[in-house]
Amino acid sequence: MNPESRVRPSTTAAVLPEDSRIPRSHPQSGATAEYDRYFHILRTPPDLCAWTRSCLGLQExxxxxxxxAPSLDDGQRADILTGLLYTSSATLASWLRTTPGPAPEHHEPFAGARPGPGRSGADQGDQSGVEQGDQPGAEQGDALRRWKLGHQLFHVLLATMNTVLDETLTAAQDNQGPSLVQGMERLRVLYDAATAAMTYASDVPTAAYQDEIRPSMRPPFVGPGFSGVFNREHRAMTIGMRRLRRAVKDLPPETGPVDEIRHAALSLDAAQSRNHSGHVKICERCVPSGTSLLRHHLAQSSPREEPLCDS
Structure with missing residues (x-):
């Protein structure tokens, strides 16, 4: 053996994750993948450039x-605009925290995530795997477009909430009262924005929902039992909210400012209640029978209480 081979550095790089841990596998269920395809959601490795491009396109x-959107009042429009502002601010903060280094590689615009007026994602070169003909009809009307656009907005706001939740939970665990209050106040604003986004998505005539939108969420266009329970961002948010509540409850008595923490926690709870009430109203208007597609699909096989409506 050549003596130099024992001391010469290897030319093969060791691949290590940023968090210094073995990566976990996160297999996506067929139902979750189908949900993402329907709403033109493209899952990619973490990429701040692609996220920023997508957010700017969604905002536009x-x-x-x-x-x-005729049914939205000025307050709901303001909630949506504020939510977009908070998302932009959080994205900018993420850019400012980025480790200095070479300029990011060029990325093509995030095409196809938002179908244009009267056109399906497949018509615009959608990258999410939705082929021409996956949705009923060659043309998609304004109602179906708003339904999908509003859900994309909902997902982006939830992703922003999850980011703020991580920061707020850390503040609670570190007994950083002022940062905890600030985080809960931001979450309250984002919760109201998400509620308004749900209202915006469903701001379509009831007949359009029954005749155009709901059929597009049934076979043969998607599998049976299509439901909002496959929303990954919402699942992460509900888990994060439970953890935050426990952390706030377990705060040492000396953690302050006590009154501000209590007020922020109550305001956040109120925003969550408004979100639940808003969702119930949407379901009652769009699905008067109260039978969601998932509940209908599982009626014969599961006695569990299922979601009231389809989103």
Missing amino acids: AVLADLAH
């Missing part, structure tokens, strides 16, 4: 359509 599409 929502702002162009927001004035045409």
Whole structure:
């Protein structure tokens, strides 16, 4: 053996994750993948550049359509705009925290995530795997477009909430009262924005929901039992909220400012209650029978209480 081979550095790099831990496998269920395809959600490795491009495109599409949503009041429009502002602010903060280094590689625009007016994602070169003909009809009307656009907005706001939740939970665990209060106040604003986004997504005539939107969430266009329970961001948010509540409850008595923490926690609970009430109203209007697609699918096989409606 050549003596130099024992001391010469290896030319093969060791691949180590940023968090210094073995990566976990996160297999996506067929139902979850189908949910993402339906709403034109593209899952990618963490990429701040792609996220930023997508958020800017979503913001442009929502702002162009927001004035045409007749049932939204000024307060709900303001909630959505504030939510978009908070998302932009959190994204900018993430850029500012980025470790200095070479400029990011060029990424093509995030095409196809938001179907244009009257066009399906497949018509616009959608990258999410939705082929032409996956949705009923060659043209998609404004109601179906708003339904999907509003859900994309909902997902982006939830992703922002999950980011703020991580920071707020850390503040609670470290007994950082002022940061905890600030985090809960931001979460309250984002919760109200998410509630308004749900209202915006469903701001369509009831007949359009029954005749155009609901059929698009049934076979043969998607599998049976399509439901909002497959929303990954919402699942992460509910887990994070439970952890935050426990952390706030377990705060040492000397953690202050006590009154501000209590007020922020109560305000956040109130925002969550408004979200639940808003969802119930949407379900009652869009699905008067109270039978969701998932509940209908599982009626014969599961006695469990299932979601009231489809989203």
